[in-house]
Amino acid sequence: MNVQGVAASRAALLGALALSATAAAPMAAQAADSLKITVNGAVVVNFNAPGETGEFFSALQVAPFPDGFIAGTLYLIEPQAEWGTGSEITSLGGVDLTGKHVSDALSFNGSQQTGKFNVFFISDGATAAQLKDFPIFATTNSIDETGKPQDVSAFFGFPKGAIIVLSDVGGGVPEPAAWALMILGFGAAGAALRRDRRAIA
Secondary structure, eight states, X not given: OOHHHHHHHHHHHXXXXXXXXXXXXXXXXXXXXXXXXXXXXEEEEEEEOSSTTOOEEEESSOSBOOTTOOOEXXXXXXXXXXXXXXXXXXXXXXXXXXXXXXXXXXXXXXXXXXXXXXXXXXXTTSOHHHHHHOOOOSEEEEEEOOSSOEEOGGGGTOOTTSEEEEOOOSSOEEOHHHHHHHHHHHHHHHHHHHHHHHHHO
């Protein structure tokens, strides 16, 4: 191999090492799941999961439900890119969800005596007991997760904008340490290439 070939190979190797270091570096978690419910202009639920291990919420007799209220369960389906990554719920409230690619669920029911609704939200980060005891109601629907706030009000008979759910998707973004490794790696590759060019000249 000639001198130019050695220089190019060296630079390519250093670049590959930089990319490998970045891939191996830890990733910062994205914003966790959230649920916001507004009734008659007032926010009655504003849940933000504290992290991947706190993705469960329930509240009873929250506020009056609207005319046309629908008791039911909504499944949120994770993107195909995440299938098989271990973030799926395979069993929920005694219902087998194997192969359904569900990562979150939202349930509503209500009391005819009080006219108020109950709400339950769960994600793949919940405990085994929470997954087992989660209520599933007869009317079920599903939507694809987008990683952005989604209006799911119509599934439960609420007016538009009343129920907004956000389900996190993706593997997160690089932490500062990962960016530092990447910058140092590419810097080293560039410096090596410059030295080899000077040596050739």
